[in-house]
Amino acid sequence: MANLLGKSVAFISSVERGDKQPPSGFDDLVINAFGLEGTEKDDLRKAFSRARTSFEIRPTTEVGLDTASMLARRFNDLDELDIMRIREILDGKGE
Template sequence: MTTEIGKELRKLRIDQDERLYDMSHRLEKSSAFISAVERGSKSPPLGFEELVIAAYQLASDAADAMRRAADRSRKAFTIEAQTPLERDAAGLMARRMSSKMDALSPDELEKILAILRKGECD
């Protein structure tokens, strides 16, 4: 099954008239690795989408689409919180997102996303 990032990578290759082999050389990753990320048998490693964005000099909209696709293709995230407040927020968010009993509602998640996205535009 193709992941969200797999769809974006394939679309990028088609737009650039490249083969998987060409992309692997440009990204300095093996063809097998890129194929595994596309299929979802490997999660895109941290920073992979930024490597793609830089290698292909993606414009703002395409870069944002690649970042969203990478996030949607990951099942786990690592957050390095620096302060006690950041650790409290990260821990609570993780517990609420993984809880069956006290899960965040779609409306609550939309509100959190709106707050976080507001900071991206600055």
């Protein structure tokens, strides 16, 4: 796997154990290297998403930056209902 992905065995092992977060774009690298499609591809993306504890975003507007900053500061104070409401908006269901 390490050779196929062009990464060291130590790096792959540390990601598998959870010692390192998968870097941005690593899911695409794995998906393309192994030709994953459909549910395999979706399941892998979900697994990578759940393995990450930090994310880099680059808002392009001032209101986007303010909103992202506010969400980051207050996220752990939100209850499950608030988080579900945000998810519905992001999924396009809150329109």
